[in-house]
Amino acid sequence: MKNDPSRFDSPAYRAVRAPDPWPGIARIADAARQAMEAHAKAGYPHEVCGLLLGRTQGADFAVMEAMPARNAMTERAHDRFVLHPADYRKAEARAKALGLEIVGVYHSHPDCPAMPSPTDREFAWEGWLYPILSVAEDGVRALRAWYYREDEGRFAEVRIA
Numbered sequence: 001m002k003n004d005p006s007r008f009d010s011p012a013y014r015a016v017r018a019p020d021p022w023p024g025i026a027r028i029a030d031a032a033r034q035a036m037e038a039h040a041k042a043g044y045p046h047e048v049c050g051l052l053l054g055r056t057q058g059a060d061f062a063v064m065e066a067m068p069a070r071n072a073m074t075e076r077a078h079d080r081f082v083l084h085p086a087d088y089r090k091a092e093a094r095a096k097a098l099g100l101e102i103v104g105v106y107h108s109h110p111d112c113p114a115m116p117s118p119t120d121r122e123f124a125w126e127g128w129l130y131p132i133l134s135v136a137e138d139g140v141r142a143l144r145a146w147y148y149r150e151d152e153g154r155f156a157e158v159r160i161a
Contacts, residue, residue, distance in 0.1 A: 022147040022156040024059025032066040039068045040108040040135040046077040051091040052104040061103050061129045067091045081107050104129030114144040116155045124148035
């Protein structure tokens with residue numbers, strides 16, 4: 001089932017984006033980026049998700065590792081994701097063992113733009129990085145990162161370095 005990209009032109013989608021970018025940057029290690037992209041391609045046409053291990057410093061994020069997780073939302077996997085609890089626990093244990101922390105959650109948007117949806121806003125936590133990969137049958141088309149501003153109820157785009 002293909003998603004309808006035109007729905008991203010609706011007022012509900014425009015409302016999830018903050019007008020100003022996030023002041024910090026996201027430094028994503030090449031291996032972490034490659035892992036996210038491979039996961040998104042392999043999971044197409046379903047949404048995939050995973051956790052990001054790294055560190056934060058002020059408004060900046062340093063992502064050292066991307067750990068794929070299972071999408072527990074099997075009924076609507078084409079346009080929703082829920083991190084599998086066991087995979088979250090594995091990521092917590094790995095982060096602790098490496099002296100890192102969970103700094104965010106990535107997921108894919110099959111056949112849709114790499115921008116937050118109203119559902120993404122509903123489940124976002126302030127303080128985490130949210131990379132979104134736009135993926136199509138021919139591969140990953142875009143990777144953009146976002147930060148949820150709780151006080152504004154909006155996402156701000158985070159520049160990826």
